[in-house]
Amino acid sequence: MHIVWHGHYVKYLEDGREAFAREFGLGYHFLEQAGYGIPLVELVIDYKKAVRYGDTLAVETRYVPSATPKICFEYRIRDAASQQLVCTARTTQVFTNTQLQLQLMPPPCFTEWQQRWLPSLAPIV
Template identity: 80%
Template sequence: MLQTTKQLTVRFCEVDAMHIVWHGHYVKYLEDGREEFARHYGLGYYLLERAGYGIPIVEMELSYKKSARYGDTLEVETRYVPSATPRICFDYRIRHADTRQLICTARTTQVFTNAQHQLQLLPPPCFTEWQQHWLPSLASLV
Protein backbone atom coordinates (compact mmCIF):
# COMPACT_ATOMS: atom_id res chain seq x y z
CA MET A 1 0.00 0.00 0.00
CA LEU A 2 1.41 3.35 -1.06
CA GLN A 3 0.50 6.03 1.48
CA THR A 4 1.78 9.33 2.82
CA THR A 5 0.83 11.60 5.69
CA LYS A 6 1.00 15.39 5.53
CA GLN A 7 0.57 17.59 8.61
CA LEU A 8 -0.95 21.02 8.29
CA THR A 9 -2.21 23.68 10.66
CA VAL A 10 -5.60 25.32 10.10
CA ARG A 11 -5.07 28.99 9.34
CA PHE A 12 -7.41 31.79 10.41
CA CYS A 13 -8.33 32.56 6.77
CA GLU A 14 -9.68 28.99 6.42
CA VAL A 15 -12.43 29.29 9.05
CA ASP A 16 -15.91 30.66 8.49
CA ALA A 17 -18.24 32.78 10.61
CA MET A 18 -18.95 29.74 12.82
CA HIS A 19 -15.18 29.48 13.54
CA ILE A 20 -14.88 26.09 11.81
CA VAL A 21 -13.01 25.21 8.63
CA TRP A 22 -15.14 26.20 5.65
CA HIS A 23 -16.03 23.03 3.74
CA GLY A 24 -14.37 24.16 0.50
CA HIS A 25 -10.92 24.28 2.10
CA TYR A 26 -10.91 20.51 2.45
CA VAL A 27 -10.41 20.32 -1.32
CA LYS A 28 -7.14 22.22 -0.81
CA TYR A 29 -6.17 19.80 1.97
CA LEU A 30 -6.66 16.91 -0.46
CA GLU A 31 -4.41 18.69 -2.94
CA ASP A 32 -1.79 19.10 -0.20
CA GLY A 33 -2.03 15.35 0.38
CA ARG A 34 -1.63 14.55 -3.33
CA GLU A 35 1.38 16.84 -3.60
CA GLU A 36 3.01 15.14 -0.59
CA PHE A 37 2.34 11.76 -2.21
CA ALA A 38 3.83 13.01 -5.49
CA ARG A 39 7.00 14.23 -3.77
CA HIS A 40 7.45 10.99 -1.85
CA TYR A 41 6.70 8.56 -4.69
CA GLY A 42 7.81 10.59 -7.72
CA LEU A 43 4.40 10.90 -9.36
CA GLY A 44 4.28 14.66 -9.74
CA TYR A 45 2.29 16.82 -12.11
CA TYR A 46 5.50 17.93 -13.80
CA LEU A 47 6.42 14.36 -14.73
CA LEU A 48 3.17 13.95 -16.63
CA GLU A 49 3.10 17.50 -17.96
CA ARG A 50 6.62 17.18 -19.43
CA ALA A 51 5.47 13.97 -21.12
CA GLY A 52 2.55 15.89 -22.68
CA TYR A 53 -0.28 14.75 -20.40
CA GLY A 54 -2.71 16.31 -17.97
CA ILE A 55 -4.48 14.57 -15.08
CA PRO A 56 -7.71 16.43 -14.35
CA ILE A 57 -9.91 15.36 -11.47
CA VAL A 58 -13.16 13.96 -12.82
CA GLU A 59 -14.69 12.74 -9.58
CA MET A 60 -14.44 13.83 -5.95
CA GLU A 61 -16.33 12.55 -2.95
CA LEU A 62 -16.03 14.01 0.55
CA SER A 63 -17.69 12.94 3.77
CA TYR A 64 -17.43 15.32 6.72
CA LYS A 65 -17.33 13.64 10.13
CA LYS A 66 -16.31 16.37 12.58
CA SER A 67 -15.40 20.04 12.39
CA ALA A 68 -11.85 21.34 12.42
CA ARG A 69 -11.09 24.75 13.94
CA TYR A 70 -8.52 27.49 13.70
CA GLY A 71 -5.16 26.35 15.07
CA ASP A 72 -5.91 22.62 14.85
CA THR A 73 -3.12 20.47 13.50
CA LEU A 74 -4.49 18.03 10.95
CA GLU A 75 -2.99 14.97 9.30
CA VAL A 76 -3.95 14.25 5.71
CA GLU A 77 -3.41 10.56 4.94
CA THR A 78 -3.32 9.95 1.20
CA ARG A 79 -3.48 6.36 -0.07
CA TYR A 80 -3.08 5.34 -3.70
CA VAL A 81 -5.84 3.02 -4.89
CA PRO A 82 -4.50 0.75 -7.66
CA SER A 83 -6.63 0.38 -10.77
CA ALA A 84 -6.30 -1.73 -13.88
CA THR A 85 -7.81 1.16 -15.87
CA PRO A 86 -5.92 4.31 -16.91
CA ARG A 87 -6.78 6.52 -13.96
CA ILE A 88 -5.31 7.68 -10.69
CA CYS A 89 -7.44 7.20 -7.57
CA PHE A 90 -6.68 8.29 -4.02
CA ASP A 91 -8.44 7.69 -0.73
CA TYR A 92 -7.96 10.22 2.06
CA ARG A 93 -8.46 10.39 5.78
CA ILE A 94 -8.11 13.73 7.50
CA ARG A 95 -7.59 13.38 11.25
CA HIS A 96 -6.97 15.70 14.16
CA ALA A 97 -3.26 15.15 14.82
CA ASP A 98 -3.54 15.21 18.62
CA THR A 99 -6.79 13.33 19.27
CA ARG A 100 -6.69 11.14 16.14
CA GLN A 101 -10.39 11.93 15.64
CA LEU A 102 -11.54 11.45 12.07
CA ILE A 103 -12.49 14.79 10.50
CA CYS A 104 -13.15 13.86 6.88
CA THR A 105 -12.85 10.99 4.41
CA ALA A 106 -12.57 11.52 0.68
CA ARG A 107 -11.76 9.95 -2.68
CA THR A 108 -10.59 11.52 -5.92
CA THR A 109 -10.31 10.11 -9.41
CA GLN A 110 -8.12 11.57 -12.12
CA VAL A 111 -7.86 10.62 -15.78
CA PHE A 112 -5.19 11.22 -18.39
CA THR A 113 -5.59 13.76 -21.18
CA ASN A 114 -3.26 14.73 -24.00
CA ALA A 115 -2.06 18.27 -24.76
CA GLN A 116 -5.37 18.95 -26.56
CA HIS A 117 -7.28 17.93 -23.39
CA GLN A 118 -8.62 14.75 -25.03
CA LEU A 119 -9.23 11.73 -22.82
CA GLN A 120 -6.58 9.04 -23.20
CA LEU A 121 -7.72 5.42 -23.11
CA LEU A 122 -4.21 4.11 -22.49
CA PRO A 123 -1.96 5.22 -19.64
CA PRO A 124 1.05 7.36 -20.53
CA PRO A 125 4.32 5.41 -20.77
CA CYS A 126 5.77 7.39 -17.85
CA PHE A 127 2.83 6.30 -15.65
CA THR A 128 3.24 2.67 -16.72
CA GLU A 129 6.94 2.90 -15.77
CA TRP A 130 5.94 4.40 -12.40
CA GLN A 131 3.53 1.50 -11.83
CA GLN A 132 6.18 -1.04 -12.76
CA HIS A 133 8.52 0.49 -10.21
CA TRP A 134 6.08 0.83 -7.30
CA LEU A 135 3.39 -1.75 -8.12
CA PRO A 136 4.94 -4.44 -10.30
CA SER A 137 2.08 -6.90 -9.71
CA LEU A 138 -0.50 -4.35 -10.95
CA ALA A 139 1.54 -3.28 -13.98
CA SER A 140 1.50 -6.85 -15.28
CA LEU A 141 -2.32 -6.76 -15.36
CA VAL A 142 -2.50 -3.68 -17.56
Protein backbone atom coordinates in the same frame (compact mmCIF):
# COMPACT_ATOMS: atom_id res chain seq x y z
CA MET B 1 -19.38 29.35 13.61
CA HIS B 2 -15.65 29.20 14.40
CA ILE B 3 -15.15 26.11 12.24
CA VAL B 4 -13.19 25.65 9.04
CA TRP B 5 -15.23 26.22 5.87
CA HIS B 6 -15.95 22.91 4.12
CA GLY B 7 -14.32 24.05 0.88
CA HIS B 8 -10.90 24.24 2.53
CA TYR B 9 -10.85 20.45 2.77
CA VAL B 10 -10.28 20.31 -1.01
CA LYS B 11 -7.01 22.17 -0.49
CA TYR B 12 -6.04 19.72 2.26
CA LEU B 13 -6.57 16.86 -0.21
CA GLU B 14 -4.44 18.67 -2.78
CA ASP B 15 -1.71 19.05 -0.15
CA GLY B 16 -1.91 15.29 0.43
CA ARG B 17 -1.64 14.55 -3.31
CA GLU B 18 1.34 16.88 -3.64
CA ALA B 19 3.11 15.26 -0.68
CA PHE B 20 2.46 11.84 -2.21
CA ALA B 21 3.83 13.09 -5.54
CA ARG B 22 7.02 14.40 -3.93
CA GLU B 23 7.62 11.14 -2.09
CA PHE B 24 6.80 8.78 -4.97
CA GLY B 25 7.64 10.81 -8.08
CA LEU B 26 4.13 11.12 -9.51
CA GLY B 27 3.87 14.89 -9.72
CA TYR B 28 2.17 17.06 -12.28
CA HIS B 29 5.50 18.05 -13.83
CA PHE B 30 6.47 14.39 -14.34
CA LEU B 31 3.32 13.83 -16.40
CA GLU B 32 3.40 17.22 -18.14
CA GLN B 33 6.94 16.59 -19.34
CA ALA B 34 5.71 13.33 -20.86
CA GLY B 35 2.90 15.23 -22.64
CA TYR B 36 -0.06 14.41 -20.38
CA GLY B 37 -2.44 16.19 -18.06
CA ILE B 38 -4.45 14.66 -15.22
CA PRO B 39 -7.62 16.67 -14.62
CA LEU B 40 -9.78 15.85 -11.64
CA VAL B 41 -13.09 14.22 -12.64
CA GLU B 42 -14.40 13.04 -9.29
CA LEU B 43 -14.21 14.34 -5.73
CA VAL B 44 -16.10 12.81 -2.80
CA ILE B 45 -15.74 14.02 0.77
CA ASP B 46 -17.41 12.47 3.80
CA TYR B 47 -17.24 14.92 6.71
CA LYS B 48 -17.04 13.24 10.12
CA LYS B 49 -16.17 15.99 12.60
CA ALA B 50 -15.87 19.76 12.44
CA VAL B 51 -12.39 21.28 12.39
CA ARG B 52 -11.82 24.49 14.30
CA TYR B 53 -9.49 27.27 13.26
CA GLY B 54 -6.08 26.61 14.75
CA ASP B 55 -6.40 22.81 14.72
CA THR B 56 -3.49 20.94 13.18
CA LEU B 57 -4.44 18.20 10.75
CA ALA B 58 -2.68 15.15 9.34
CA VAL B 59 -3.58 14.02 5.82
CA GLU B 60 -3.06 10.37 4.90
CA THR B 61 -3.05 9.76 1.15
CA ARG B 62 -3.24 6.32 -0.44
CA TYR B 63 -2.95 5.48 -4.12
CA VAL B 64 -5.68 3.06 -5.24
CA PRO B 65 -4.74 0.93 -8.27
CA SER B 66 -7.26 0.82 -11.09
CA ALA B 67 -7.70 -1.43 -14.11
CA THR B 68 -8.60 1.65 -16.16
CA PRO B 69 -6.26 4.53 -17.11
CA LYS B 70 -6.87 6.86 -14.19
CA ILE B 71 -5.28 7.89 -10.92
CA CYS B 72 -7.36 7.29 -7.79
CA PHE B 73 -6.55 8.34 -4.26
CA GLU B 74 -8.24 7.76 -0.92
CA TYR B 75 -7.66 10.09 2.00
CA ARG B 76 -8.10 10.22 5.72
CA ILE B 77 -7.77 13.52 7.50
CA ARG B 78 -7.22 13.35 11.24
CA ASP B 79 -6.85 15.84 14.02
CA ALA B 80 -3.10 15.64 14.68
CA ALA B 81 -3.43 15.99 18.46
CA SER B 82 -6.30 13.58 19.15
CA GLN B 83 -5.99 11.37 16.04
CA GLN B 84 -9.77 11.67 15.62
CA LEU B 85 -10.94 11.13 12.06
CA VAL B 86 -12.37 14.37 10.70
CA CYS B 87 -13.08 13.25 7.13
CA THR B 88 -12.52 10.62 4.48
CA ALA B 89 -12.35 11.38 0.79
CA ARG B 90 -11.51 10.05 -2.63
CA THR B 91 -10.47 11.62 -5.90
CA THR B 92 -10.19 10.38 -9.47
CA GLN B 93 -8.07 11.92 -12.19
CA VAL B 94 -7.93 10.89 -15.84
CA PHE B 95 -5.20 11.22 -18.43
CA THR B 96 -5.44 13.71 -21.28
CA ASN B 97 -3.03 14.67 -24.01
CA THR B 98 -1.89 18.26 -24.62
CA GLN B 99 -5.12 18.93 -26.57
CA LEU B 100 -7.13 17.81 -23.48
CA GLN B 101 -8.34 14.67 -25.24
CA LEU B 102 -9.12 11.75 -22.95
CA GLN B 103 -6.57 8.94 -23.18
CA LEU B 104 -7.96 5.42 -23.23
CA MET B 105 -4.61 3.80 -22.47
CA PRO B 106 -2.31 4.72 -19.60
CA PRO B 107 0.76 6.70 -20.62
CA PRO B 108 3.96 4.63 -20.77
CA CYS B 109 5.53 6.80 -18.06
CA PHE B 110 2.63 5.95 -15.71
CA THR B 111 2.86 2.23 -16.47
CA GLU B 112 6.57 2.40 -15.64
CA TRP B 113 5.78 4.30 -12.44
CA GLN B 114 3.28 1.61 -11.40
CA GLN B 115 5.79 -1.17 -12.05
CA ARG B 116 8.35 0.61 -9.89
CA TRP B 117 6.21 1.76 -6.98
CA LEU B 118 3.07 -0.37 -6.77
CA PRO B 119 4.67 -3.28 -4.86
CA SER B 120 5.88 -0.93 -2.10
CA LEU B 121 2.74 1.17 -1.59
CA ALA B 122 1.07 0.02 1.59
CA PRO B 123 -2.63 0.66 2.12
CA ILE B 124 -3.92 2.93 4.90
CA VAL B 125 -4.67 0.83 7.96
